[in-house]
Amino acid sequence: MSGVGGQQTGRATASLRHRLAERGIDPTLLLLVPGLVVALALFVYPFSYGIGLTVQPTAAMQEQWGGGILANYVAFFRDPFVFDSVWLTMRLALPAALFNVLASVPVAMVLRHRFRGKRLLTSLLVLPITLGTVLTAQGLLIFAGRQGWINRALLEIGLIDEPLKLVNNYLGVMFSLVITGFPFAFLLISSYLSGIDPSLERAAKTLGAGWWQRFRRIILPLLAPGLATTFVLTFVLAFSVFPSARLVGDAMGETRVMSLMAFRAFGEQNDYAMASTIALMMGAVELLVVAAVLGLRSLLYRGTTGGKG
């Protein structure tokens, strides 16, 4: 037992149970088991199974793209119809996530103060969470469609002569991403903001800092980790857009996102191997962005988090 000994003069009289407990291993850890079983059976196992599937391409795939067992990957990178979806997804998800986070900051700052009607306003902002993507899509089609109220109002005022095309294209999906993503970002940023001690700002005020300096020098650095986290989570939401890309977008054109391609392979072509390949590549692309953002965060800010992050 080389683990004990050292300068302890007496022999280790404690039982094995005690020594394991010292390392944090005791019966309480059994509480972790159900959670681990769920994670292993429903996440790790299917995931590894999926990885296995990607290197078992169908004969047709092998014939068309070559590359032997890697035919699916070859197809992913060579087939412009599939590979372009990476760019199409990023073109939607990045700006949407960025907008949601950046727009949340001033709104959360303004709503930080107390005023009458704050509850109403806050509940209005979080209402879309109960709407869900599908209802949002349906509403957008009616509200912002060719004969919807928006176009009707704009025509009436005389701002436009022709109805604007606001849905069934890039713009429609973007609207949908903002409507569903913004409340989420707002809630997170608000909670991070409320975690910053207000006396810090007051202290800065007594030191002669104007509101922009206070924001720039105090709030922003403390909020930075929260911003990064919120960006990541909003990006994850926007990145996996599926229903809205199909319903209010242009599913075969400018909003042909990766999840649609994966589902096409899965549901329509029944090529589970290719579907898994696209799905995995989707995860890889997303994790790359997440890693980049988190890396940037640790590069920019090393102090303790001001918020609850």
Place this chain on the structure above:
Amino acid sequence: MAVSTLERPLAARPSTWFVWAGMAAFAVFLLGILIAVVVDSFGRQWFDTWFPEGLTTDRYTEAWDRFALGEVVGVTVFVAVTVVVVSVLVGVPAAYVLARRDFPGKRAVMLLFLLPVLMPPITYGIPLATVMYSFGLGRTLTAVVLVNLVPSVPFVILTMTPFIEQINPAIESAARMCGARTRQVFTRVLAPLLVPGILAAAILVLVRTVGLFELTFLVSGPGSDTLVVAIYRGMTSAGGGEARQLISAMSVIYTATMLVMLVVALRFVNPTQLVAQVKETRDD
């Protein structure tokens, strides 16, 4: 209007006005979407006019029969409640361990629970659905519940861990020093303290499960579709989709279901709840 009621004079800043304008635009869009769907669902005919020509509730009965909504709503509620119960039962004990213990491999376990939350659902959803089908579980209720557990259990763990961390561990030690055994520490001391956190996590899981489309869609079929999936199928079914008003009616039913579940759930989470509990236990 709201600006004048602010406690502090913010009106002087153009930036503040900009924020309010942005929020107003958001509100217009949001309410426009909501009202448009509701109006549409009650409309008879609505093409090239501001409002439909006359109102009716026929769309609801029609949609209800056509899409077997009774069954769909039942499935939705069943799936949501089952997923909530299971993820709380599985997630809270795990969160307790992660909040209170340090053990070898803890970081790996944390990462394992974080990954499903960070990954796009489709990424693990497709391999998971493939596994489900190969086990013969495709299009069953079991499969729908199981896939929904994948993001829900980690979600409960990740929200409950900080909640448990902020409960002073000395309280548990105190209970032990008073002679409470492990089970009693959990039932008499920890459980009442965890109730607010559990309810909050449960509501969030409920909302997420009812609204979660991607995973459910991959494994569900007739008889196991939840409401969102049924609406999606209605909108995209072959031949350009069902009549718009039917979809609108379904969407309104969806939102109403969501609101009812939220209201019911929120009835259980109120700030006076702790006080009420003390009153109850006084009688025993």
Place this chain on the structure above:
Amino acid sequence: MSDFDSLELRGVGRRFGGVDALSGLDLTIKSGEFVALLGPSGCGKSTALNCLAGLLPLTHGEILLDGKRIDTLPPERRGFGMVFQSYALFPHLSVEKNVAFGLQMQGRPRAEIESRVREAIKLVKLDEHAKKLPGQLSGGQQQRVAIARAVVLEPSLVLMDEPLSNLDAKLRLDMRTEIRRLHQSLGLTTIYVTHDQEEALSLADRLVVMREGRVQQVGTPDELYESPTSWYVADFMGYRNILPATVVSVSGGEAVVQLPGTADGGARLTGSAVGVLSAGDSVRVAIRPDDFVVAQDPPGSAGAGTVPGTVPGTVSVVEYHGREHAVGVQTGDTMLHARTPVAPQVGGSVWLTAPVERVLVFPDSLDAVVPVEVAA
């Protein structure tokens, strides 16, 4: 009331990831005794208490209650009561429910629970707050509840972990008296952890001073106060001047030392050597501020500063402390703390003397000190 004769700790030790938080603790506690564990944070005193409570498993040694090993029992089966620094009241239970909790765990009949809870709450003078939740009470009241919750079980041993450190100064004094009163009236054996020597001295029958997981000295308050065995213990016992110095000469039990940064021959102090010393040794000199005599005129003849046992210096700080003044005197590199009824001028010269028996000279090294248990 305590139903045992002796509690014995034999070589109790606890390692955290290869570091000894506590090692080789030997201590015998007699029934009815009030023992204080004293030391700065991280000295192992709380570890010792938690090991005794059973909240931390031991890695070495054993704990015996009347010769029976109890260190393998879980905390709930040891029958000890504990009062926590953070009070650790059950926030969802009212005061009476908090106090009743332990009795309910024991499955006592309801009538007994009711009367004992009422009695315990009366004992800590919280009668009119019995129905309140802990969140509605002040810090002092919460600590009373915690004490009532621990003593209502009539435990064989009460463990108190810095119970007063979260209270403000005045309340702390009141509660200290309260704890002493409870101990005297109930006769409960108590182990009390604190970093405050005043608390320890005023409450305990016996003190255990700890440093880096080891016992430095054990004794009655009087023994520790009058004859500390190391400068570390002296530091805790109100010797505010702990001065590094060099031994000039040793004769009999007396050592002459020179303070650093002073001219040869000047600023020499004569003190009683504690332990074996020889000329040239680095030592620490311990003197209480009130043992210095402050003179504003040079002692003896005109040859100021050369009288042995007298330290000349310049007054740098004067604080008003009611009947006395606390004076900071700079001599060489050292700041000396003294007390005097007459305030000297800041910047003026003073001469400090102290009786030989009140000046303790300790070896610099603490590790050489062998912990001495003085039989009580």
